[in-house]
Amino acid sequence: MADSFSMDAYSPQQIAERVDNIGVTKARLxxxxxxxxxxxxxxxxxxxxxxxxxxxxxxxxxxxxxxxLGGICFSLGLLLVVVAGAELFTGNNLLAMAWADGKVSTxxxxxxxxxVCCANFAGAAGLAVLVYLSGHTSMNAGAVAQTxxxxxxxKSAMPVSELFFRGVLCNVLVCMAVWMVLAGRTVVxxxxxxxxxxxxxxxxxxxxxxxxxxxxPLALLLKASGVALPAGAEFISVYAMFRNLIPVIIxxxxxxxxxxxxxxxxxxxxxxxxxx
Numbered sequence: 679m680a681d682s683f684s685m686d687a688y689s690p691q692q693i694a695e696r697v698d699n700i701g702v703t704k705a706r707l708x709x710x711x712x713x714x715x716x717x718x719x720x721x722x723x724x725x726x727x728x729x730x731x732x733x734x735x736x737x738x739x740x741x742x743x744x745x746x747l748g749g750i751c752f753s754l755g756l757l758l759v760v761v762a763g764a765e766l767f768t769g770n771n772l773l774a775m776a777w778a779d780g781k782v783s784t785x786x787x788x789x790x791x792x793x794v795c796c797a798n799f800a801g802a803a804g805l806a807v808l809v810y811l812s813g814h815t816s817m818n819a820g821a822v823a824q825t826x827x828x829x830x831x832x833k834s835a836m837p838v839s840e841l842f843f844r845g846v847l848c849n850v851l852v853c854m855a856v857w858m859v860l861a862g863r864t865v866v867x868x869x870x871x872x873x874x875x876x877x878x879x880x881x882x883x884x885x886x887x888x889x890x891x892x893x894x895p896l897a898l899l900l901k902a903s904g905v906a907l908p909a910g911a912e913f914i915s916v917y918a919m920f921r922n923l924i925p926v927i928i929x930x931x932x933x934x935x936x937x938x939x940x941x942x943x944x945x946x947x948x949x950x951x952x953x954x
Contacts, residue, residue: 687861694775694946696860697939701776704765705786709793712765716797717804719764724805724892726755728814730880735818735825742881749877755889756852756872760859767795767888767927768849769856771934778943779951795887795927802891810899823900824908830897831910833890834918838925841885845929846937848884851875852930853938885926894919 688696707715729751734744759766770790776782809815815823836844858871879886897914901907 687863687867690861690942691946693857693860694942697772697775697857697942698779698781698947699776700860701773702781704770705773705776705782705790707765707790712790712793713797715763715765716767716794717801718762719759719766719794720798720801720803720888720891721805722758722762722764722801723755723766723798723886723888724802724809725758726752727889727892728805728809729754731825731829732817732822735821737821745881745883746877749880750873752880752889753873753876756855756876757869760856760868760872761865765790765794765797767791767798768852768886768930768934770794771849771931772853772856772939774935774939775943775947778940779947791931798888799891802888803895806892806896806899810896810903815896815900820905823905826893826897827900827905827911827914828908830893830914830918831908833885833893833922834913834915835910836922838921841922841925842929844883844885845887845926846933847882847929848879848886848926849930849933850937851879851884852886853934857938857942885922885929887923887926887930890919890922890926894922 730748733739733748733751736744739747756766756769758764759769773782773787773790777784777787815826833841852875855872855875858875859868862868862871894914897911898916898919901911901914
C-alpha cells in the first residue's frame with residue numbers, strides 16, 4: 679500500500695512490466711470502446727497539430743524558435759491522449775512487448791492496430807472538417823491556411839525512403855515519451871515526460887502518421903475551396919496522402935515496436951522469463 683502513495687518514479691524494470699501488462703488490456707478492449715477511444719486520440723493529435731500550425735504561421739519567428747515552440751505546443755496532443763484517455767496507434771506499437779512475451783496473440787495485436795489506426799484517421803479527419811468549417815484557417819490574414827498547404831505540399835513531395843526513416847525516428851521518440859509517462863505518478867510527471875521527446879521529433883521534422891491524417895484532409899479541403907496555392911500545393915491529392923501515410927505507418931511500427939518495445943523486452947522481460 680505504501681508504494682501506491684510513493685512520489686518516486688517507477689524504475690525502468692517496473693515500466694517494462696507495466697507496458698507488458700497494459701498491452702494485454704489494450705489488445706482485449708471491446709471493439710466499440712477501442713474504436714471510440716481511437717477517434718478521440720485522432721482528434722487529440724489533430725488539436726496538437728492545429729496548435730503547432732498556428733505557431734509556425736508567424737513569419738516573425740526564426741526557424742529554430744518556431745520549430746521548437748511549435749513542437750512544445752504539439753505536445754498537447756499526446757498529453758490529452760495519456761491524461762484524458764484515448765487509444766493512439768503510434769503509442770500502441772508498444773503492444774509488441776506483450777506479444778513477444780506471449781501474453782497476446784498476433785491476431786489480437788493486428789486487430790488493435792487496424793481498428794485504432796482507422797479510428798485515429800476518422801477522428802483526425804473529422805476534426806479537420808470541423809476546423810475548416812470554423813474558419814480558423816483564415817487567421818493571421820490567411821497565413822494559417824497557407825501554412826497548412828505548405829506543410830501538406832512538403833509531405834507530398836518527400837521521397838518514400840525519407841518518409842519511412844522519418845517515421846521510424848518519430849515513433850522512437852513518441853514511444854519513449856509514452857514509456858517515460860509510465861514512470862510518473864502525477865499529471866505533472868506526465869507533462870514533463872512528454873514535452874521534450876515530442877517537441878524534439880516535431881522540431882526535427884520527423885513524420886507522425888496520425889498528425890498527417892489531420893494535415894492532409896484539411897489541406898485537401900483548403901485546396902478544393904479555391905484559396906491561393908503556394909508552390910507545390912498543386913500536387914496535394916488523395917494519392918499523395920496515401921503515398922505519405924503508407925511508408926510513415928510502416929516506419930512508425932518499426933520505430934515503436936522494434937526499436938523500443940522489443941529492445942526493452944530483450945533487456946528487462948526476457949531475462950526474467952528465462953530465469954537469467
